[in-house]
Amino acid sequence: MTTHVQHVKHIGNNGHMTARTTRVDDADIYAARNDVRPASMAAHVIWYVASVLLALLAIRFVLALLGANPANQFANFIYSVSHPFVAPFFSLFNYNLQYGASHFETFTLVAMLVYALIAGGIARLVTIKRDAEADSYVE
Numbered sequence: 001m002t003t004h005v006q007h008v009k010h011i012g013n014n015g016h017m018t019a020r021t022t023r024v025d026d027a028d029i030y031a032a033r034n035d036v037r038p039a040s041m042a043a044h045v046i047w048y049v050a051s052v053l054l055a056l057l058a059i060r061f062v063l064a065l066l067g068a069n070p071a072n073q074f075a076n077f078i079y080s081v082s083h084p085f086v087a088p089f090f091s092l093f094n095y096n097l098q099y100g101a102s103h104f105e106t107f108t109l110v111a112m113l114v115y116a117l118i119a120g121g122i123a124r125l126v127t128i129k130r131d132a133e134a135d136s137y138v139e
Helices: 025-031 038-064 073-093 106-136
Strands: 005-013 015-026
Touching: 005 106, 038 073, 038 106
Parallel strands: none
Antiparallel strands: 005 015
16 A cells, blocks of 8 residues: 655745645655665675774784783784784884784784775775766756
8 A cells, every 4th residue: 555645845935935745655755764775785884894804903903002912812813813904014114023012013003094995995986876876866
């Protein structure tokens, strides 16, 4: 069963008020409220994965800064899982990697920045067509 909703808009026209009535299908209202297109869903997934990675790298940075014991299971897990993501940046500042001693991991901060920029770029690429379609419907 399809019901129609009546909307009345009052528009000021040189001081005169006019009324405009439109009829909208309930299905259209539901679709507008729950507008999840594949492009926006893909962007949400990209940002979710990037957020998990950035959180992992942030935990690694804090553990290294505080000199966490690598023999601890939690610290070892974080160091092991995050290692492939920071490995490309190890030699960026000619830094010797050592666990268990407090040190400032600049390469981890650079990795976080690079991965955030990559995620932002990819998320933007998957939504470019959607933004172009939205601009074409401007009244």
